[in-house]
Amino acid sequence: MDVTAPRVPAFRGRTPERSALDAALDAVRAGHGGVLVIHGEAGIGKTALLHYAARQSAGCRVIQIAGVEAELAMPFAALHQLCAPLLTHLAALPEPQAQAVRVAFGLTRGSPPDRFVVGLAVLGLLAEAAADRPLVCLVDDAQWLDDASLQVLGFVARRLLADAVLLLVAARDADEQPAFRSLPALTLYGLIDEDARALLSATIPGQLDPRVRDRIVAETRGNPLGLLELPKGMSPAELAGGFAVPATGRISDRLHLLYLGRVRALPAPTRHLMLLAAADPTGDAALVWRAAAALGIGHEAAEVADAEHLLEIGARVRFRHPLVRSAAYTAASPADRRAMHRALARATSAEDAERRVWHLAAATDEPDEALATELERTAETAQARAGLAAAAALLQRSLALTADPARRADRAWATAQAHLHAGAFDAARGFAAEAAAVATGDLQRARAEQLAGQIEAAANPGRHAPVLLLRAASRLESIDVRLARETYLHAWWAAVLAGGFAAPGGDLGTVCRAALAAPWPARPRPVDLLLDGLATTIVKGRAAAVPNLRRAVTLFRDGQVSADDWLRWGRTATTAAFALWDVDAWAELSTRQVRLARASGALTSLVLSLNYHGFMTTHCGDLEAAAAVVAEHDAVKEATGVHMAAYGARLLAAYQGRPVEATPQTAAVENELIERGDGYALQITSLAAAILDNGLGRYRSALDAARDVASDELSFLTPFALAELVEAAARTGDPAAAEKALEQLSAYTVESSDWALGLTARCRALISDGADAERFYREAVERLGRTRLRPDLARAHLLYGEWLRREGRRAEARKQLQIAYEMITAIGLDAFSVRARRELRATGEKVRKRAPGVTDELTAQEEHIARMARDGRTNAEIGAELFVSARTVEWHLRKVFAKLGVASRRELREALHSP
Structure with a gap:
């Protein structure tokens, strides 16, 4: 209204x-x-x-x-x-x-x-x-x-x-x-005694004994509706000073009982009219009267309900209170309820198919295959209009009307899947369990088991999801090879995210060995190549995995996979490029995955994609883009309610020298990750701590943090932790630890990529002397210079300059340190800027501390909006990406203009010009 x-x-x-x-x-x-x-x-x-x-x-x-x-x-x-x-x-x-x-x-x-x-x-x-x-x-x-x-x-x-x-x-x-x-x-709580007494005195005609009044106030706890309604069940003599046994229970329960009694005391036509009105959710008076006319109920029935102040039917149907509606429905027998729903179904127009079939379903209490099938069809329509939550409700009712065990198992599975994708995990678990209980064949049982694993992976990724998915994949092998292999890949991801917290039998090694033993389909798909390559990486090493990983990555890069496969497995292909140390493919696939997820509106997929995309953009040194990705990730995560640690944000904060954001290692945060079984998030946090501490020169702390990750030989983060460990160990005078870490790192860098070999050369230089050290530093600078990995290159120049200064070659050191400092300040690697400035000063160079930039006054949200506006995005486009209205974007931009002292977007481009 x-x-x-x-x-x-x-x-x-x-x-x-x-x-x-x-x-x-x-x-x-x-x-x-x-x-x-x-x-x-x-x-x-x-x-x-x-x-x-x-x-x-x-x-x-x-x-x-x-x-x-x-x-x-x-x-x-x-x-x-x-x-x-x-x-x-x-x-x-x-x-x-x-x-x-x-x-x-x-x-x-x-x-x-x-x-x-x-x-x-x-x-x-x-x-x-x-x-x-x-x-x-x-x-x-x-x-x-x-x-x-x-x-x-x-x-x-x-x-x-x-x-x-x-x-x-x-x-x-x-x-x-x-x-x-x-x-x-x-x-809201009850009225204070003074107001409650005044309300009672004003609404009760006749004599009201003060003691009775106070008793009613006490019993209702000042509930206004209770104060108005409960005295109606008391006689004038009782109100004037009689005795009564105090009632117990919640006031809402007692009011419901009161209304039940009042409804049951009405004439049958009035009760039936009220039941019709209660069963119709639309409040459509014309619909109620059409159904009432078919049942022979006249307008006089409404007059009785109106006189009792229970129901009013005018342009709309209005109950005095929702408890009256509930009482009208509860007071009726099951047979009467079914009759009213049947009448409403007949009175509902054919255009409103969803409500018509819903009333028909409520009008029967016996299995009805035809109606169950119609509910299934309606669920498809409802999903197309309103999403999976609507489909889940209709499928649930379809399941209730199904008698055939095989159909019942399929419908329970479909209902569970709809609830899963709608985010109703508890309901999904219940229906998946029912699907397993009534399954009549191996395929149904395996699908139910697989779905149970997917539910667990979505609701509580960690300990038990890998075990459930692995068990389902094994069962599916002899039934549906293609589905079995997809399930193995789901189990692989679940095991990666669980890390060391996976339950026995669900660790990454076990999952990978089982996946490699699984049969191949007659016509392998990209998903099969990805599964084999990633599993081989863990079991047999990266060299053996390269052929299939490379083939899969090429198929994705060349556009030889469907849009659906991109949404389902694009993140996995991006991980494959990461495992190959192919930074160009990694960046390309990650960017495309985010673009597709964003365009399709698949926001759960977008949350995951943005998380890894922020990790990639930070590695490449585009911290401005990384900050934008992190801001979008936070906006989508908050909108969807997905619980996931911010991988990209942690790495970004580490390079920017922000300890609290990079390593929120409070006991509460760590305990939460342990409780969730989120081993990968814990490793990301430790890796970020190692980078931050190496940047700040806190090498002992960096050594401890790097060891937390490097000890896990199966983690995809291990090579990067080993590189941090080598640097920290070399700086703390522990050459044995550095050499051991380098030996382990070499096993991960068998691919002939400049990234892998450049990182290895940088680490090898740290534990070498004389000409060998210089040769490895030069190799690291040369190889990393051919990549887009600007932070790694800046760090190579910094380490090379530090070594040259300690060798007494101040002029050469000054050159390398100047390059490092310029790169570090241009990128914004504040964690390393103090160290680089200190080293430069030691060579006799005068170095000015970086002046605060114009954006330092802006909040993260304001800076993100400002940069998108600078790049030509409209307010509507910015709002759509950040899930705010265009007017909210305009409000933020007004604040940005005021802080930066600009008056137009053209001036904004100049103020936010990036080097």
Whole structure:
């Protein structure tokens, strides 16, 4: 409902709560966005406060919606209510966002929209509407919003910053609403005694004994609805001073029982009309009357419910309180409920196929294969419109109507998979277990086992996922070779991420040996080459793995794989290039993987891709690009709720000399990674610590940190940890440790790449003397100079200069150290800049400390937005990438312009010019 209400007092009491609402309304009138989530038990006054906010919203546009319990399975139903009055602004949105809204709301057909693109579109609609007049959105009974709407509203609520939009949400239990966690909240408790007594005295006619009044206040704990409703069950004599046994239990439970009694006391036609209204989630009066007419229920039935202040049917269907709706449904027999759903199905138009089939499913309590099949078809339609959460709900009902064991196993598997991709891991586990329990064949059992492993890998990557996936892959070998090999590759990734925390039988070595023993399909695919190459790398060494890894990488680089395979296995191909020490292929594939994931809207894949892409861009020394990748990764991760340590961010912070961000090695962080079984994240943290400490000259600490990673011979990070270990050991006077680490490193660098051989030469120079040392330093500089690995090259010049100075060759040392210092400062390797400056001064060179840059005043978010604007991106394009509205981007840019003292994007390009 879209209303504008005058500013008038709503009610007495609730002074602090009303003050909080008044402040929020004043802020939105001043052009600031905001959100407030009001929590409290049923009847506590959440709706009354929303009504107060509506009345106080002078000068604002107000839109009010409410969740309906029966509509929980209808995707985007609540969001459609909220946005329907705003669709006139659809043309102002970028076309991909506008199309996502059209498909989500069933206005057109198209590819399934990603819920975060829908969220960005809704944010844009709200921002466009608020440009004309401040907008206040009131959402009542949020605990009954459909999952898709909840996710989008939670996404939007966290981004109401620069838009004059106030979102007020009322919900019951704060812990049951993960979409709104960590948002500003207001928890309601009962009225204070003075206000509760005044409310009772004003609403109860006749005599009210003070002791009875105080007893009612105490029993209801000041719950306003309880104060209004419970006295209705008491006789005048009791209110005037009679005796009664105090009731027990929660006030919401007692109110529900009270309403149950009132509904059951109604005439049958009125009960049936109320049941019809309760079973219909849309509040469509015309639909309810069509169904009622078919059942012979007349308008007089509504008059009785209206007289009892339980139900009002006008232009819309309105219950006095959600507890009345619940009571109307609960009071009916199962047979009556089925009859009402059947009537509603017949009255629902053919265009609303989802609701029609849902009512038909609720109208039967016996297996019905035809209806189960129709639910499956409807699930496909719902998924195309609203995503996997909608499909999961319909598939779940289809499963309940299935009797045939084989079909039941397939439908349980499909339901589990839909819940997995929708992020409902607990539900997915339950249906996967059911699929395994009712499976009638080996393929069904193996698929169920594989799905259980995928669920574990997604929900809790670490200890047990590799074991589950390995077991499923082994079972699939004799059933479906292609699926078995894909499952082995899933198990490989799970084992890599678990590292040393993998459960017995799920370590990387065991997974790789099993994968190599698996049969090949008749026609090998890129995924088969990747699996064989990566497994061979671990079991037989990198030299043996090169042919298949190279073939797979070439296929991906030459575009000989499908878009679907790119999304599924592109990150694995990028890892293969990394294993080959092929920095050009690594950079190319990583860049393409991010681009494809971003363009497809596959945000879970994008989170993973950006994480590794930030690692790559930092290695290549483009720290500006790396910072942008890290910022985008953080934005997408926060939007999706994916829990993953920031690999690229840790390495970037290490090179930039930021200890807290590079190595958040507090006990809490370390314990969290250990608890999750995230061995790879722990190794990344240790590697970052080693780089940081070597840069700062804290060689003893660097040695300890590098050893944490270098001790794992199977990790893909081990060669880089060994390089740090060689440098730290050489500097701490431990040549034996340095030589051992170099020997281990040589086993990883058998490929004839300049990266591998240049890094090895740099390390070999550290433990050599005289002409040999100089020869290796020169080789390191020459080889690394032919790569895009600028930090490694800068460090080679720095080490070479340090060695020359200690050899007494100050002029030659000065030249190498000047090159190193210029590269280090240009790249922004602040961890190494102090060391390079100190060495240069020791040669007699005067060195000025780098002056703070113009961007030092900007926050990370501001700098990222500024650089994208400098590069010609529009506000809408920047907003789409960072999941904020275009107006929020404009707000950030105004702050950037003020800080940098510029007035246009042209001046911004000059201020942010990169060397």
